[in-house]
Amino acid sequence: MPEPLHSMTIAELGRRLAAKQASSEEVTRAFVERSRAVEPKVGAFLHRDEDDALAQARAADQRRAAGQTRGPLDGVPIGIKDVVAVKGQPLTCASKILKKFISPYDATVIERLRAAGAVLWGRLNMDEFAMGSSTENSAYQTTSNPWDLSRIPGGSSGGSAAAVAAGEAPAALGSDTGGSIRQPASLCGIVGLKPTYGVVSRYGLVAFASSLDQIGPMTRTTEDAALLLQSFAGHDPRDSTSLKQPVPDYTAALAAPPKPWTIGVPRDFFGAGLDAEVRASIESAIEFYKSRGCKIVDITLPHADLGLPVYYIIATAEASSNLARYDGVRYTHRSPETTDVLNMYFKSRAEGFGPEVKRRIILGTYVLSSGYYDAYYLRAQKVRTLIRRDFENAFQQVDAILTPTAPTAAFKRGEKSDDPLAMYLSDIYTISVNLAGLPGLSLPCGFTKSNLPIGLQLIGRPFAEADLLALGHLFETAHDYHSRRALL
Amino acid sequence: MTIIPGGLCSKIFLMEFEAVIGLEVHVQLKTRSKMFTRAAYRYGEPPNTLTNPTVLALPGTLPVMNAEAIRKSIKVGLMFGCKIAETCKWDRKNYFYPDSPKNYQISQYDQPLCLGGGVEIELPGPSRNIMGAHRVVQLTRIHLEEDVGKLTHFLNDSLVDYNRAGAPLIEIVSEPDMHSPDEVFAYLTTLRTCLIAAGISDCDMEKGQLRCDANISVRPHGETKLGTKVELKNLNSFSGVRNGTEFEIKRQIQCVQKGERIIQETRRWDAQLGLTQSMRSKEQAHDYRYFPDPDLMPVRTTPEQIEKLRAELPELPFDKQRRYLKDWELPYTITSVICPDRELSEYFEATVAVCGQPKAVANYIANDLLRELAAAAPSGESPLTVSQCKITAAALGGLVKIIEAGVISKQIAKDVFLEMFRTGDEAEAIVDRKGLRVQADTGELEKICAEIIAANPKPVEQYKAGKLTAINALKGQVMKQTKGQANPATVDEVLKKLLA
Secondary structure (H helix, E strand, O other): OOOOHHHOOHHHHHHHHHOOOOOHHHHHHHHHHHHHHHHHHHOOEEEOOHHHHHHHHHHHHHHHHOOOOOOOOOOOEEEEEOOEOOOOOEOOOOOHHHOOOEOOOOOHHHHHHHHOOOEEEEEEOOOHHHOOOOOOOOOOOOOOEOOEOOEOOOOOOHHHHHHHHOOOOOEEEEEEOOOOOHHHHHHHOOEEEEOOOOOEOOOOEOOOOOOOOEEEEEEOOHHHHHHHHHHHEOOOOOOOOOOOOOOOOHHHHHHOOOOOOEEEEOHHHHOOOOOHHHHHHHHHHHHHHHHOOOEEEEOOOOOHHHHHHHHHHHHHHHHHHHHHHOOOOOOOOOOOOOOOHHHHHHHHHHHHOOHHHHHHHHHHHHHHOOOOOHHHHHHHHHHHHHHHHHHHHHHHHOOEEEEEOOOOOOOEOOOOOOOHHHHHHHHOOOHHHHHOOOOEEEEEEEEOOOOOEEEEEEEEOOOOHHHHHHHHHHHHHOOOHHHOOOOO | OOOOOOHHHHHHHHHHEEEEEEEEEEEEOOOOEOOOOOOEOOOOOOOOOOOOOOOOOOOOOOOOOOHHHHHHHHHHHHHOOOEEOOEEOOEEEEOOOOOOOOOEEEEOOOOOOEEOOEEEEEOOOOOOOOOOOEEEEEEEEEEEEEOOOEEEEOOOOEEEEOOOOOOEEEEEEEOOOEOOHHHHHHHHHHHHHHHHHOOOOOOOHHHOOEEEEEEEEEEEOOOOOOOOOEEEEOOOOHHHHHHHHHHHHHHHHHHHHOOOOOOOEEEEEEOOOOEEEEEEEHHHOOOOOOEEOOOOOOEEOOHHHHHHHHHHOOOOHHHHHHHHHHHHOOOHHHHHHHOOOHHHHHHHHHHHHHHOOHHHHHHHHHHHHHHHHHHHOOOOOOOOOHHHOOOOHHHHHHHHHHHHOOOOOHHHHHHHHHHHHHHOOOHHHHHHHHOOOOOOOHHHHHHHHHHHHHHOHHHHHHHHOOOHHHHHHHHHHHHHHOOOOOOHHHHHHHHHHHHO
16 A cells, blocks of 8 residues: 555655646645544644645645746645634634634744645644643633553644654644744654744744744654754744854754764762653664764763753743733633722633643742742842753764653643643653754654654754654654654 | 812922822834834724734744834934943733734833933922023833734724734833922923934824823832832823823822821823823733844944934934023023924024024024914914925125125014015015115215205205204104115114204
């Protein structure tokens, strides 16, 4: 049986499109059909506009027929996490408070994806306002892990990861504040890249924690991650935190001959919470790199264990301010019966936000309060600097750092939803990467005995996305974990 | 209702007590776009038309700093001798109110763009034509922030207009360094004059381009500790600032006199009722939870950039006035009319450059030109400005030149000036067109004088009898006959010769 279109990567689809073996309409229809078939089980999408996607596909076919095709993404469907603004489409952030909001504008990454000819396909489920690690904090629906429907897909970009793993989209956009691309990528057996802070424009990405948020690609292969990142990376004058750094040719970096990398392994940071099967997979990945001529070095990140508390101060402080605009005055949910403006704020926000979002707003408000600011926020910023320095020191002697992406494979639905601290621990390896503003790549590196994917994280120097992708590609081409498909 | 003692009584109180006043002045910067987005800002547009996703704080939008606003703010700091910060850093001031779309305002908390400095003011002199004392009011800081929208309240609803939201705004904070409503008025007047002169803002209080809150306390004379301060709001006109502070000072003194405690609170000036009313006490004060805005990177200000901006600053009005008084010995009253108005003083100096007669030009501008500019404006509206005047500086210089050269009489010049004002023509063109040139041909003049002497035997007789002033009657007749074109001095000479 030939491989169905919905199992293919961007690169494979691109080749088929270029060779006119398939039209974009056929490709898009394949994902629409697949989605119709598996969505009742997976629940990755909050919104799908099939007609709109097919119309975009036909436009791509017309371009191709006219010889005006726009490159490797032209006519390829890309799923969009419901936190990135697409003009004319809902932008709910999986929150009730934005239930009726339709974005009147495109995010910069969306403008660039449109310019590359991508078919913007649906709105993907997530933890409300990207706060969570299981997608269980969505106000609308739970998403299941395609490898085991009783398990969560990770989060907050759980919808994006599940859609790609289930063949509902060849690739998707995610956003990562503390691990929200890498952790679900790991749990769903796909590739997820969080770029260096400032490489991708945040204009049109609904802010959770502005100093940590980055948009990144979630794909089946490192090759696809390179293609997708290529289309939207680079300076944007509408985002003051985006950097004027030249964008390298990521795909070309994959094809370059492997270098004698030095890889650092911070074993003392792996900690007691690391699952034995995950540890074994990571160790065999380390062995693999050793066998390919890489030098493996033990390193320490002395302040990395402070990442979690620092993150929950800085991220919540920023969130408490970022989410203040959802107030019932303009476009958000407004409680139907209110007596005055203060009452309108209280009721609209009480009804509109879920419990985890409220928890973080309260936490963030507290740490910024007069009398507590120095003890919490200011202190956390200082520790953040120490964490950044740990990485800087490590990168004096190594080219990349290798860790597990998450301490465990996908956990059961409801397993940690009553214990926020246990939930927060699933981002233990990813969070400090955001605090340091570094790029982090997660790629499949094994499966548990019960057939759950395991992910490997590679952390690089600022702007080392191409290196990370090349290093990931080296592993990927020698293994078949990325090409296994969940049976649905 | 509180009865406020006036007249003599209040003077006695004011002798025993000293008022201490600090001002917080908000000034909207004159920039094409808003502080953190490209949306345009203008006054008086239909509600909610000057918006975009960023102004409305739609999810996902981000601020980008307006560099022109920074440049203008640095200029203000340089004008008043402030220390300019090496980096311009942004903070979020968090509070919920429907006029603030993000429910936080981007402002500067612990690192204002400008620190210290002072504003030179002139207090009222003993009379209108005598210069008053000058002193410097110390500034605390000047920082940059974004304006909020405008709420209109109805019985059950409120409407919000976000046109103004995000407009660039500077807050100029003075030290508690003023002691009378006169000082406050003078301070505000100087600020306005300087900010307009440097092109920072139009400072129209009616349009909210300049807004003022006053912190007022009183204490016994000689006391160095500050009294409990009251923040006074809604001072939305220059007279409101003067009257409001005056009332509040008297109210506080009266309170203290009666042995009452001044409450630390915010009060609102009601211009109609002519009194201040309590708005909220300090207990309701906000915790603004300031923190650095993670969406904006701090911006470095380089010494080169600062020097470039300094070079763009205009001469300050008081410096100009000192120069006019010293170099050109102009009367104080005229300098106090011309110097505060940059456009007018530039016009003045351009005219002087043409004709080299500063006093004559100053008189022409202060008397004739300003009178006609006022008369030409529609009734009830403010006078036209020099830029709206048809007489160019070169043309006015030309007029003064031909008067001084004796080409036309001063009498004729008045009519020529009005004609210039009406048509915008050059003085000489009008003089030639109407044949107004002083007649140099004494032969013709002698003939007319002889005729007048022949026709008026009575004054001739009187003159010859020794009443020398009688010649004026003859002179008047000659001038009438020559339609004013004759040079009065020459007429005098000719008549005397003929009558000798």
